[in-house]
Amino acid sequence: MTGIERRGLIVARHRREVVIEDTAGENWQGLIRGRDVRPLTGDEVVFRVEPDGTAVVDTLLPRRTVLERIDSRGRPEGVAANVSLLTIVVTSEPAPDWQLVDRYLVAAALMQIDAALVFNKCDLGDHALESPLAIYTKLGYRVCRTSVVAAQGLRELAVLLDKNRSVLLGQSGVGKSSLLNALLAVEAQAVRGLSSRRLLGRHTTSAAVLHRLPGGGELIDSPGVRRYAPVIADPAALPPGFLEFRPHLDACRFNDCRHLGDLGCAVQAAVERGEIEPQRYLSYVAMRRVLDRLAD
Ligand code: GDP
């Protein structure tokens, strides 16, 4: 039995259960059958409605991007599709892990999508983060300062997100849930919560849900998104992920320069001239060593 084919967007997924929003804005509860089609929240799909009303995903339309993490068995696992902006949240408490921040920024650069930083908990009045943040501003990344407690910077954050499909990333405790709740108008959240509860049963906390923000834009959130750690398979792909390395990469003496103290390395020379921040270079070295070890 086949029904008419429709196009839609996966707005929630939990294991094999999905909620699909069709092009008219109607939501359908659906199932993923078989192993060939593995849609993620954010995927555009072609689906069919069976006589019992169940929507079945037939085809995945091509993805622009996919966020992947390594699962417990060491295999890549998709967490969200077609994201256009990585929003990385940092705070003074817990203190930032700048190498983790750089890892997210590299992933965004390699996926050719945007990234921005959010300095949350500004109400704590700690200015120690301003000088490291200035490095990122200089590189062209937008930095937004917020406080959920003092209701500051939330409008600026909403503007940053309003034309994007984003995810909020960062260490546990930086305020990702608090920011998401503040961004979703209370009523909108209640309505959405209700419809996802109805459609996904008891799985609302483990599902990957695409939230529509009241000021425009979309935010995908799930436990998997929160554990997202970028997969960079090829160590040689890493250097251009550091935007400020790019102008120097062609000037290294050897094509296969690893920028780890190699002879005639233009990246290292730029670090010595003060054109590349030592903190960023050290992040590169740490990441590169891990990738080289994994590749061996
Ligand atoms: P998540 O783990 O990143 O989702 O962080 P949560 O949203 O659960 O927040 C962690 C803790 O930080 C909670 O106790 C929040 O109340 C607190 N918190 C969140 N935003 C702010 C803020 O802007 N200022 C302060 N002082 N605390 C905040």
Ligand code: ZN
């Ligand atoms: Zn080099």
